[in-house]
Amino acid sequence: MQLTDSLGRTINYLRLSVTDRCNMRCSYCMPAEGVTRKRHEDVLRYEEQQLIAETAVSLGIEKIRITGGEPLVRAGIVEFLSRLANIDGLRHLAITTNGLLLDKMAVDLYEAGVQRLNVSLDSLHRETFAAITRGGDLDRVLSGLDAAERAGFPPPKINMVVMRGVNDGEILDFAELTRSRGNSVRFIEYMPVLKEDAWQRYCISGEEILQRITAHHTLEHVCKGAFAGPSCDFRIQGAQGTLGIITAVSGHFCGECNRIRVTSTGQAKGCLFSDETTDLVPYLRPPDPAALTEVMKRIVMAKPKGHHITSNGYEHKNFTMAQIGG
Ligand SMILES: Nc1nc2c(ncn2[C@@H]2O[C@H](COP(=O)(O)OP(=O)(O)OP(=O)(O)O)[C@@H](O)[C@H]2O)c(=O)[nH]1
Ligand SMILES: C[S@@+](CC[C@H](N)C(=O)[O-])C[C@H]1O[C@@H](n2cnc3c(N)ncnc32)[C@H](O)[C@@H]1O
Ligand code: SF4
Numbered sequence: 014m015q016l017t018d019s020l021g022r023t024i025n026y027l028r029l030s031v032t033d034r035c036n037m038r039c040s041y042c043m044p045a046e047g048v049t050r051k052r053h054e055d056v057l058r059y060e061e062q063q064l065i066a067e068t069a070v071s072l073g074i075e076k077i078r079i080t081g082g083e084p085l086v087r088a089g090i091v092e093f094l095s096r097l098a099n100i101d102g103l104r105h106l107a108i109t110t111n112g113l114l115l116d117k118m119a120v121d122l123y124e125a126g127v128q129r130l131n132v133s134l135d136s137l138h139r140e141t142f143a144a145i146t147r148g149g150d151l152d153r154v155l156s157g158l159d160a161a162e163r164a165g166f167p168p169p170k171i172n173m174v175v176m177r178g179v180n181d182g183e184i185l186d187f188a189e190l191t192r193s194r195g196n197s198v199r200f201i202e203y204m205p206v207l208k209e210d211a212w213q214r215y216c217i218s219g220e221e222i223l224q225r226i227t228a229h230h231t232l233e234h235v236c237k238g239a240f241a242g243p244s245c246d247f248r249i250q251g252a253q254g255t256l257g258i259i260t261a262v263s264g265h266f267c268g269e270c271n272r273i274r275v276t277s278t279g280q281a282k283g284c285l286f287s288d289e290t291t292d293l294v295p296y297l298r299p300p301d302p303a304a305l306t307e308v309m310k311r312i313v314m315a316k317p318k319g320h321h322i323t324s325n326g327y328e329h330k331n332f333t334m335a336q337i338g339g
């Protein structure tokens with residue numbers, strides 16, 4: 014079955030957030046004090062999230078990305094993932110993680126049936142990494158990347174949020190990782206989420222990032238697969254990994270958007286930046302699969318055309334990416 018929205022876009026990808034808690038405090042994602050903790054009873058139980066996943070797959074979703082907060086901090090995550098991996102019709106199960114717990118968990122995740130990992134990593138310098146993440150340990154993330162490959166995963170994709178004056182001096186070092194380590198690296202435009210003054214000062218457009226790389230390397234364009242995300246991909250000749258640019262702010266990938274989102278408290282969103290949410294809890298407590306199916310179809314049909322962020326004068330609600338899952 015093919016799931017299509019009112020604009021004819023194929024919707025085949027669900028981003029399911031399992032927690033808004035995190036063992037890091039990245040400055041671009043959440044305030045220093047963290048996010049207000051959701052009450053335990055407000056966070057969906059795994060059985061409820063599994064019903065959402067099964068319903069989505071029955072409607073035509075073929076890829077699920079588990080996100081958070083940090084998905085690997087939630088107790089019982091490995092067993093949950095192995096149940097998801099067994100859903101008939103689900104072709105891709107992936108996780109986006111900060112990598113801190115991968116050295117301990119990579120083997121279990123692989124055995125549970127997770128196919129791919131995306132790992133956030135914004136600096137290769139210990140001090141800069143600790144400053145951006147407010148205390149994160151770079152060495153643990155790097156050993157997590159190694160552990161993932163030892164466990165059998167393909168080299169994880171690395172996500173770098175590029176911020177002017179913070180880590181933009183490392184763009185070429187990250188590009189080099191596609192040759193030296195063989196990982197694919199995606200450079201992400203900084204998105205304004207927290208209500209902070211002059212957020213534009215951090216923004217570097219995908220175009221500028223690309224120019225800085227092409228000043229040193231000849232890049233070849235790489236074709237996207239059917240379940241590709243918003244990244245536009247290139248390769249330095251001979252490199253095993255690709256280079257991707259995620260123009261989350263300046264770009265126009267909304268026309269090809271293929272996804273919906275559900276937060277850890279069961280709020281479904283047709284668009285990352287939309288203020289519209291649909292509460293799925295009434296269809297889960299008690300579970301009503303038929304009504305859940307109908308409401309999820311409606312969310313897809315009501316999916317907005319795109320976001321309205323521009324670097325000038327965009328007014329946004331104060332939200333943290335950790336609450337939505339990126
Ligand atoms: N604007 C926008 N940004 C997105 C969207 N999906 C993911 N991102 C951002 O892209 C970056 C990378 O996200 P990931 O969790 O690795 O997901 P992905 O890029 O879809 O991953 P793949 O499935 O491997 O292509 C993060 O900063 C996300 O917040 C989207 O639909 N819209
Ligand atoms: C919210 S995190 C959740 C998963 C996991 N904790 C991690 O960091 O990978 C998902 C993605 O959102 C990205 N992200 C968070 N805040 C962002 C922002 N302000 N601009 C761009 N990307 C952001 C992160 O870099 C990460 O790749
Ligand atoms: S980006 Fe990920 S690791 Fe960093 S604070 Fe947000 S949820 Fe946590």
Ligand code: SF4
Binds near residue numbers: 243268284318319320
């Ligand atoms: S901003 Fe909204 S419409 Fe655009 S790609 Fe992201 S989720 Fe899709």
